[in-house]
Amino acid sequence: MNSYQYSNNVLHFDGVALPTLAQEYGTPLYVYSETALTTAFQSYEQAFAANQPLICYAVKANGNLNVLKHFAALGAGFDIVSGGELQRVLAAGGDASKVIFSGVGKSIDEIQLALQVGVKCFNVESLPELDRINAVAAELGMTAPISLRINPDVDAQTHPYISTGLKENKFGIAFVDAMGAYRHAAALPNLRIVGIDCHIGSQLIDLSPLAEALERLLVLVDQLAAEGIVLQHIDIGGGVGIVYNDEAQPDLQAYADTVARLLAGRPQHLVMEPGRSLVGNAGVLLTQVEFVKVGESKNFVIVDAAMNDLMRPALYQAYHAIAEVAPHADVPAVLADVVGPICETGDFLAKDRELAVVAGDLLAVKSAGAYAASMASNYNTRTRAAEVMVKAGAHRLIRRRETLSDLWKDEIL
Numbered sequence: 001m002n003s004y005q006y007s008n009n010v011l012h013f014d015g016v017a018l019p020t021l022a023q024e025y026g027t028p029l030y031v032y033s034e035t036a037l038t039t040a041f042q043s044y045e046q047a048f049a050a051n052q053p054l055i056c057y058a059v060k061a062n063g064n065l066n067v068l069k070h071f072a073a074l075g076a077g078f079d080i081v082s083g084g085e086l087q088r089v090l091a092a093g094g095d096a097s098k099v100i101f102s103g104v105g106k107s108i109d110e111i112q113l114a115l116q117v118g119v120k121c122f123n124v125e126s127l128p129e130l131d132r133i134n135a136v137a138a139e140l141g142m143t144a145p146i147s148l149r150i151n152p153d154v155d156a157q158t159h160p161y162i163s164t165g166l167k168e169n170k171f172g173i174a175f176v177d178a179m180g181a182y183r184h185a186a187a188l189p190n191l192r193i194v195g196i197d198c199h200i201g202s203q204l205i206d207l208s209p210l211a212e213a214l215e216r217l218l219v220l221v222d223q224l225a226a227e228g229i230v231l232q233h234i235d236i237g238g239g240v241g242i243v244y245n246d247e248a249q250p251d252l253q254a255y256a257d258t259v260a261r262l263l264a265g266r267p268q269h270l271v272m273e274p275g276r277s278l279v280g281n282a283g284v285l286l287t288q289v290e291f292v293k294v295g296e297s298k299n300f301v302i303v304d305a306a307m308n309d310l311m312r313p314a315l316y317q318a319y320h321a322i323a324e325v326a327p328h329a330d331v332p333a334v335l336a337d338v339v340g341p342i343c344e345t346g347d348f349l350a351k352d353r354e355l356a357v358v359a360g361d362l363l364a365v366k367s368a369g370a371y372a373a374s375m376a377s378n379y380n381t382r383t384r385a386a387e388v389m390v391k392a393g394a395h396r397l398i399r400r401r402e403t404l405s406d407l408w409k410d411e412i413l
């Protein structure tokens with residue numbers, strides 16, 4: 001779905017004129033389209049209809065309570081990686097029994113909380129973690145539902161920082177160690193084995209590595225069944241990549257068909273953990289131009305958003321499309337880097353873009369629904385931006401802009 005539309009030469013997002021939002025809420029501002037969230041969620045439901053999956057939205061992509069509440073209402077479960085994310089899901093009215101708890105370093109406190117509220121399962125990433133969960137469960141007189149995250153050693157062909165399924169990555173239990181780890185789990189009295197999972201990386205455009213990873217998991221599922229360990233679910237990990245620039249749109253239906261074919265005739269329930277593809281293109285970061293600085297060898301469009309609001313370009317050299325909100329016919333375009341006010345050379349949102357802008361103009365940084373607000377920081381004592389939800393022409397504030405006193409309220413003078 002395309003949520004963007006120019007009407008009277010002004011960019012609208014889900015029916016709302018972006019200048020209206022800048023005026024009412026200020027900039028920088030994250031804007032999310034509820035319609036686009038719904039569409040993205042339903043496209044997974046439709047593509048995977050044959051398997052009736054539990055779609056566990058990966059909270060890390062965008063944890064705003066309103067986003068979580070909306071997905072909960074659509075029937076989503078949640079993939080969490082911390083006690084904090086678990087509390088967010090509960091605060092948003094999410095159902096603990098649809099929560100899967102991923103991550104390599106779960107603390108004792110986090111495990112206790114997850115057991116007490118009754119999460120669906122722990123995705124376990126190492127033998128010591130199995131022992132820890134067993135011990136915490138024993139202390140509480142409970143049995144912990146567990147799944148093992150297997151590292152299938154498949155190259156996801158994505159940016160090295162967001163690739164997770166290779167031998168050299170810190171994630172998961174090595175494929176060759178998997179059977180031993182399951183036997184270890186089966187021998188621990190306070191664990192109940194319920195599943196298997198993997199997650200090989202994020203922003204996957206070529207989906208064949210996902211199918212390859214699932215094929216590898218199924219080898220283990222069969223070996224386990226032969227030993228009498230019959231799993232209840234198979235979790236295929238994160239979702240597909242999204243279009244930021246000129247990537248080919250990943251074929252969700254083709255992927256779903258492959259999954260359906262591979263799982264045909266198996267008793268296991270399908271679980272998945274998409275994040276980016278449910279929210280990424282449902283969000284935009286609205287920013288205002290402070291100055292246009294014409295340099296000796298480079299031009300700079302200096303805006304009021306920075307790497308603390310959108311870290312992806314600085315961290316992964318990620319590309320985000322940038323649109324002029326009210327394009328001028330009479331201003332010459334310049335080739336410029338779009339940069340923030342932060343004192344770092346790495347503080348850029350875009351490199352070498354043709355823009356026809358003057359100070360005071362608004363720019364829309366696209367695909368900012370995922371891993372933007374959730375990765376924001378206060379570097380340079382910058383308050384985190386406000387968040388707004390729009391839906392078919394209406395808008396509401398879903399997170400107020402931080403105030404400066406918020407920033408130092410915990411400091412002790």
Ligand code: LLP
Pocket residue numbers: 058061079102103162199201202203204237238239240273274275276277312316370371
């Ligand atoms: N499940 C697990 C265990 C994960 O680690 C992740 C993402 C997901 C699911 C969701 O994957 P997705 O559907 O979003 O691809 N900050 C980076 C992305 C880091 C992804 C970390 N794990 C970025 O901005 O590109």
